[in-house]
Amino acid sequence: MSLLVTILVFLVILFVVILVHELGHFFAARLCGVRVEELGLGYPPRLFGIKRGGIIYSVNLLPLGGFCKMAGEENPNTPGSLAGKSRRARVLVLSAGSLAMLLLPLLLFPISYMMPMERYVGGDGVQVAVVAPGSPAEHAGIEAKDIILSIDGQAVDTFNDMHQAIEPKLGSEVTLLILRRPETKFEATLIPRSDPPEGEGPLGVQMSQITEVTAYPLWSAIPLGLKEYGRMMVLMKDAIIELIRGPEMPPGWEGPPIAGPIGIAQLTGAFVMAGIYALIWFACFLSVNLAIVNLLPIPALDGGRIAFIFLEVVRRGKRLAPRTEGLINTVGFGLLILLLFVVSYYDVIRLVHGGSILP
Numbered sequence: 001m002s003l004l005v006t007i008l009v010f011l012v013i014l015f016v017v018i019l020v021h022e023l024g025h026f027f028a029a030r031l032c033g034v035r036v037e038e039l040g041l042g043y044p045p046r047l048f049g050i051k052r053g054g055i056i057y058s059v060n061l062l063p064l065g066g067f068c069k070m071a072g073e074e075n076p077n078t079p080g081s082l083a084g085k086s087r088r089a090r091v092l093v094l095s096a097g098s099l100a101m102l103l104l105p106l107l108l109f110p111i112s113y114m115m116p117m118e119r120y121v122g123g124d125g126v127q128v129a130v131v132a133p134g135s136p137a138e139h140a141g142i143e144a145k146d147i148i149l150s151i152d153g154q155a156v157d158t159f160n161d162m163h164q165a166i167e168p169k170l171g172s173e174v175t176l177l178i179l180r181r182p183e184t185k186f187e188a189t190l191i192p193r194s195d196p197p198e199g200e201g202p203l204g205v206q207m208s209q210i211t212e213v214t215a216y217p218l219w220s221a222i223p224l225g226l227k228e229y230g231r232m233m234v235l236m237k238d239a240i241i242e243l244i245r246g247p248e249m250p251p252g253w254e255g256p257p258i259a260g261p262i263g264i265a266q267l268t269g270a271f272v273m274a275g276i277y278a279l280i281w282f283a284c285f286l287s288v289n290l291a292i293v294n295l296l297p298i299p300a301l302d303g304g305r306i307a308f309i310f311l312e313v314v315r316r317g318k319r320l321a322p323r324t325e326g327l328i329n330t331v332g333f334g335l336l337i338l339l340l341f342v343v344s345y346y347d348v349i350r351l352v353h354g355g356s357i358l359p
Contacts, residue, residue: 135204
């Protein structure tokens with residue numbers, strides 16, 4: 001996988017996620033009567049822009065972000081301002097971007113299940129992934145994609161079943177029942193080696209989960225997509241708990257327990273190699289991850305702006321001065337950019353020294 005392809009795929013995924021986020025803000029603002037001044041992909045300086053209906057649609061130089069600039073985000077006295085709307089409307093507009101990113105997988109997962117692609121499936125047996133040249137399996141006529149159903153009459157459905165069936169019979173003749181798709185079954189007799197070459201195992205095969213090319217109709221794809229979304233949210237919950245507890249860093253790990261854009265871009269290459277479904281899953285995971293981070297009560301993020309609204313409720317309707325709120329958001333944005341440079345620095349250090357992508 002070339003570096004250029006990896007970068008392009010990463011930027012396309014990031015472009016889609018950011019676009020969904022900003023469109024969430026855009027449509028919520030229009031719905032609530034807030035005047036939108038500019039919808040931009042990337043951060044300034046601006047490369048080019050088109051003005052339609054009083055709104056500038058722009059593409060900007062720095063690709064790692066986007067914005068939906070609304071009138072009077074801190075000043076309620078500006079005509080058509082965000083700050084001049086009710087608290088409920090402001091919370092809706094500010095949270096709409098993250099809500100759109102949380103909903104994106106509900107579209108992408110069902111679409112992915114409707115696409116014909118190779119997937120892991122259930123069923124009897126264990127699938128052969130690779131047959132080593134000159135191995136007992138090769139001499140017995142076993143090929144990649146064959147499915148081992150049983151060994152000496154003992155059914156094998158998992159890798160552990162394979163190990164338990166073979167281990168007591170090293171050096172002795174065994175008979176394997178093989179399924180070769182679509183419907184051919186045959187027996188293969190061989191002798192498992194007690195001292196095989198490194199990485200080959202007694203039979204000389206590498207095993208994998210059973211796969212087949214499948215595509216589901218819409219009525220099946222939707223519940224399958226919902227289940228996948230649920231599994232991903234459980235993984236996200238576990239990751240957040242682990243981060244709060246403080247993950248154990250591997251020996252030699254340098255830097256914070258997170259990866260920046262460079263590390264994530266490199267990780268994209270691994271998902272590209274794993275296939276289209278893995279890449280869609282990664283895009284959904286990234287979308288949900290960024291949505292959650294964006295809702296954290298950190299100045300300059302949407303969650304920080306929402307926190308100001310709750311502070312307003314606590315203060316019984318008394319707002320912070322627009323200048324004070326703007327200053328806090330500006331300082332918060334500067335700190336976020338600094339954090340971005342710090343984690344990117346450690347990404348580069350780890351890449352230079354051949355380290356791992358993620359903690």
